[in-house]
Amino acid sequence: MALSAKLQLRQSQSLVMTPQLMQSIRLLQFTHTELERFIDDEIERNPLLERVETAEDGPSDQFPKIETQSEANPATSEDWFEGEAGWSSEAISEKLDTSLENLFPDDPGAVERMGPDLAMQWKSASTGSGSGGSSEGFDMEDMAAAAITMRDHVGEQISFAFTDPAERLVASELTDWLDEAGYFRGEADEIAARFGVDEAFVLRVLTGCQGFDPAGLFARDLAECLRVQLMRRDRLDPAMAALIDNLDLLAKRDFHSLKRICGVDEEDLLAMLAEIRALDPRPGGAFSGGSADxxxxxxxxxxxxxxxxxxxxxxxxxxxxxxxxxxxxxxxxxxxxxxxxxxxxxxxxxxxxxxxxxxxxxxxxxxxxxxxxxxxxxxxxxxxxxxxxxxxxxxxxxxxxxxxxxxxxxxxxxxxxxxxxxxxxxxFTASIASAEGGDAHSSEAVRDRIRQMIEEEQAADVLSDDAIVDILKKSGVDIARRTVAKYREGMNIASSVQRRREKRAMAGAAS
Structure with a gap:
């Protein structure tokens, strides 16, 4: 068979993603902030684009802005050791009138004696030129004070706590290794090698920094953070020290073992737990900002x-x-x-x-x-x-x-x-089959039913995962035990054994 070269013409179709088509697809998933940033960049590059500024632009009452706290800030002081804590605060502001009459209440001629140039500046400030010439003063609610950072707060205390320049330098380096919660995440030996000092010197400075306010700053872990706060309150007795050394048992709610290890009865253990709950596991949370999204x-x-x-x-x-x-x-x-x-x-x-x-x-x-x-x-x-x-x-x-x-x-x-x-x-939720052959159930709806059942249970009748499965099947939800366990753990709900221990302990404290 002879081989020969020949020219052929073929017609085919293919989908080509142009840069503009790809950018159009990206626009769909942009958030509002990302879209605004992208448009600003386009306007800067393209002289034919312009924004439309109208009198209606600005915050709309019809679409309120809802604020959610970031994970940096805890919200309650009750169950912080379960990892669901958070704090919130309300800003308080008052209106301040800075008119000339209030600045010089007893001297009406003070403005004239200031000279024409300076008097004009005062009059401009008092008439509120930025608000259309209103003389009602400015509103402090329109101004936000700069937040004090953790580094600024610690830096002020370093100046008073250490007189040796070397100690101040190391303390400033330690400050750079604080995380948002106020914990020290650096390595003392590495810092010592970098500054050419002994590791004992760095640890001594670290101990001094642990005396700063708020108590618990510069701790290397949760146990040390709580220990520092208890020492500040003069409450670190042997029983409390044993409790701090066994926080893993506290997280498991193994109160029986804790009573044995700490050498206390149930009443004393409950009092100790109340003291632990009153401590702050995130002493740096007040400075980390946790700016609301x-x-x-x-x-x-x-x-x-x-x-x-x-x-x-x-x-x-x-x-x-x-x-x-x-x-x-x-x-x-x-x-x-x-x-x-x-x-x-x-x-x-x-x-x-x-x-x-x-x-x-x-x-x-x-x-x-x-x-x-x-x-x-x-x-x-x-x-x-x-x-x-x-x-x-x-x-x-x-x-x-x-x-x-x-x-x-x-x-x-x-x-x-x-x-x-x-x-x-x-x-968009997954579907869970119906035990009676009817319509399927939403996984989110099933989670809500599991949450409500657990919230309503009593100390003498704590529901196991198997019991929850039986109740759900009777109501028409065909669900496996491992699925119930997965949903429960996803909602940070403890097992039935741990819940029973805690509810009995709480019931004993109430009585």
Whole structure:
């Protein structure tokens, strides 16, 4: 068989992802903050883009901003050793009138004696030129004081605690190794080698730093943090020291072993536990800021007059961007250089693409949110017990979109409903089969039922995982024991043995 070369023409189809198409896909999953940052960059690069600033711009009362504490700050002092603690505080501010009459209450002629230039400056300040010429003074609520950082707080104490320059230098280095909770996470031997001193010198400085306020700073672990606070209160007796050395048993609620190890009876042990709960496991939490993350809902769902659900996009999350066609026409008419004309044409093309992409993004979010509301109507009316099993494919098929598109749209987007603010991903839950062959149950609804059963149990009747399985099956939920255990652990709920020990101990303390 002879081999020969020949030329053939073939026609084929392929999907090519252009840079603009890829960027349009990225826009779908951008959060509000990320989208604003991206648009700012585009406006800086493209002279044809401009933001639309209207009188309506600004915070909207219709879409309140809900703040959530970050994990850096604990919220309660009751169960902090279970890892679910957090603290909150309210800012208190008062209005301060700084008018000239209050600055010089007994000397009306003081302003004239200041000289014309200085008097003009005082008058400008008092008339509130930044607020349209109002003379009502400024509002302290509009000004935020700079937060005191942990490093600043510790630095002030270092100046008074150490006189030796070497000790101050090492103490400052130790401060750099504090984490958000106030724990020292460095290695004393490495610091000693870096500064050319003995490790004992570093440890001595560390011990001195552990005397700073608040008590517990510079501790190397939780046990040392609690031990330092108890020593400050003169409460570190042998029994309490034994309790601190066995925090693992405390976490397991093994009160029987703790009574034996500490050599105390049940009443004394409960009193010791009360003292432990009163301590602060995160002494640096007050300085770490734990700045509240502001959640701005992308969609609002409210009930209409006819009983249906009205679904609207939050205008605060929709950037207003326009293409300046007038500027483009003026500059193009005066430009004769081919490179400049090509640059302007490219800018116009990119600007038009961005406005179309933002419009398409808004329509896609609204379409996905509308389908979620349609699917989860029972949840909005009756609550979490009526949350339906839902997956991305179901929504994608209903609105004629790809599953990956729905996934990008629901990422980091929030919906404001009559029942609170929820991430769009919250409404997508796995399904648990029905024991009676009916409709499946949402995993989130089952979690809520497990949580309520455990909250209502008594010390004499603590439910085991098997007992919870039996109760759920009687109510039509076909669930395995390991699934109940997984849900319980996911909600940070202890086992039935640990819960029984704690409830009996609490009941004994109450009596």
């Amino acid at each position: 502001t959640i701005v809902p992308d969609v609002e769902v409210r009930q209409a007059a006819d009983g249906s659900w009205a679904i609207e996009l939050n205008p605060d999350t929709l950037p207003r961007v326009l293409v300046d066609q007038v500027y483009f026409a003026q500059v193009t008419g005066r430009t004769k250089d081919a490179a400049e004309r090509n640059f302007l044409s490219e800018c116009l093309q990119n600007a038009n693409w961005l406005t179309r992409s933002l419009d398409q993004r808004a329509k896609t979010i609204l379409k996905v949110a509308s389908e979620i509301v349609r699917q989860q109507d029972a949840f909005l009316v009756h609550g979490v017990r009526h949350l339906r099993p839902l997956n991305l494919r179901t929504v994608a098929d209903a609105i004629g979109m790809h599953e990956s598109t729905v996934s990008r749209v629901t990422a980091n987007k929030y919906m404001l409903t009559t029942r609170g603010v929820f991430e769009l991903r919250y409404f």
